[in-house]
Amino acid sequence: MKLSFYGSSLLSSYWNGAATYYRGLLRDLAGRGYEITFYEPDAFDRQSHRDIDPPDWAAVSVYPATPEAMRAVVAEAAGADVVVKASGVGVFDDELLAGLAAAADPAAVTIFWDVDAPATLAELRADPGHPTHRVLPGLDLVLTYGGGPPVVAAYEGFGARACIPIYNALDPATHHPVPPDPRFSADLAFLGNRLPDREARVDTFFLDAARHLPERAFLIGGSGWESKAMPGNVRHLGHVSTREHNAFNATPLAVLNIARDSMAAVGFSPATRVFEAAGAGACLVTDAWEGLDLFLKEGEEVLVARDGHDVAGHLAALTPERARAVGAAARARIIAEHTYAHRGAGVDAILRDAVARKRAGQAAPARSVA
CATH class of the missing domain: 3.40.50.2000 (Glycogen Phosphorylase B;)
Structure with a gap:
């Protein structure tokens, strides 16, 4: 055909x-x-x-x-x-x-x-x-x-x-666990381009969390952020090619998903990064949106936050062992149901x-x- x-x-x-x-x-x-x-x-x-x-x-x-x-x-x-x-x-x-x-x-x-x-x-x-x-x-x-x-x-x-x-x-052939890469070392990483209907939510969920935890390391990748004022504990990478996404997701303690305003309002709209991160075995922290439970179970396969304070709370309590367990559970669920x-x-x-x-x-x- x-x-x-x-x-x-x-x-x-x-x-x-x-x-x-x-x-x-x-x-x-x-x-x-x-x-x-x-x-x-x-x-x-x-x-x-x-x-x-x-x-x-x-x-x-x-x-x-x-x-x-x-x-x-x-x-x-x-x-x-x-x-x-x-x-x-x-x-x-x-x-x-x-x-x-x-x-x-x-x-x-x-x-x-x-x-x-x-x-x-x-x-x-x-x-x-x-x-x-x-x-x-x-x-x-x-x-x-x-x-x-x-x-x-x-x-x-x-x-x-x-x-x-x-x-x-998820395409397991292209997004999968890899060894950590020091370039992407961080406690929390976020990957997404700077867009008008995303920026305020990045301020709330990512940058506010960084301000709450000045002793922790935060990493942001994506185009457009170079002119954005950020706390001193946030490092900006610029565009990250898809061939580097596995290492970006597998290296930090946790990875953050932030839906755009419109996607969050409608719900049932998991971003590509949700599946890429799960495929790499990352511990995913996400903002809350309707329909999430169709893909991942809160508390077991994904950590859910309502604001930057919640993100900071998850990160402060997160151990490497807990992060690995959440990431492994997410990867198993996605491979079983969402490839x-x-x-x-x-x-x-x-x-x-x-x-x-x-x-x-x-x-x-x-x-x-x-």
């Missing part, structure tokens, strides 16, 4: 948090017989920050960020059985979605795959004239990076035929069912993948 996927980038995780998600899902689908072409624009300096080589499980078409090149790659969708337009490509998003809906073969399944549903839905609520409103009812499926029942209800309210969450997961093999099996069933129904003139039913 031929799958054409139009997204931000498969080759680079630079300012591209969906890279690991794309790689895990698409590699698994390739193993299930899909012939995949991933289309990504040469934009945002990502091609000079590649952290994987072009894979053998997908063809990658990097096109210039020009209207002419965009129209040329849209035309190639006509030969696919499944056509996917992801959110957040960053250039010509509206034109890509409308163009692909029109260019796809009438028998092909057309999908909008939203990797930031809270942000997209906020745009749709704020702008009744948004181009996505016109295209959405004609698509066969909306798949989302997360969001659970609130996101499904919102998309169906906007006219989507079916909306199915496909959650993040990309689990997700890929669900997506494969959804896509094959949707293709069969499309060819038979039937609508795709609503289903969920946890």
Whole structure:
């Protein structure tokens, strides 16, 4: 089955948090017989920050960020059985979605795959004239990076035929325990780019905790933080490539997950770092959000904090033995229930069912993948 996927980038995780998600899902689908072409624009300096080589499980078409090149790659969708337009490509998003809906073969399944549903839905609520409103009812499926029942209800309210969450997961082949690396030595580490709807929560959960524990070492990785004033016990690394994530997660005493405002409000939206950290056997401390118990059990497989004071409390009480026990329990749970093999099996069933129904003139039913 031929799958054409139009997204931000498969080759680079630079300012591209969906890279690991794309790689895990698409590699698994390739193993299930899909012939995949991933289309990504040469934009945002990502091609000079590649952290994987072009894979053998997908063809990658990097096109210039020009209207002419965009129209040329849209035309190639006509030969696919499944056509996917992801959110957040960053250039010509509206034109890509409308163009692909029109260019796809009438028998092909057309999908909008939203990797930031809270942000997209906020745009749709704020702008009744948004181009996505016109295209959405004609698509066969909306798949989302997360969001659970609130996101499904919102998309169906906007006219989507079916909306199915496909959650993040772990690829054990790429994210796994490794020996500690002194570069990432710390009591608590956080990895995430500086974004407007994340910064206040980083202040609350990470920097406030650092102020509460001036004798402990804190580490922050990700782009954009270099101009941020931080306590003296916080060290900033800048961008951390995906090939270094295992060591980043395996080295500190604990690793912190902080959801963006919109993701925390919607719930059911575990970030990629949750699964990467668990895969590396890290002791994960996370802010609280609805739906967490679908993935990890509080107190046994993850430590949950409501503010920076809670984070500091967890860290002050945490021994290396306790950290290892929590990390091992998280890794066992995620491997048992939340790998990309689990997700890929669900997506494969959804896509094959949707293709069969499309060819038979039937609508795709609503289903969920946890």
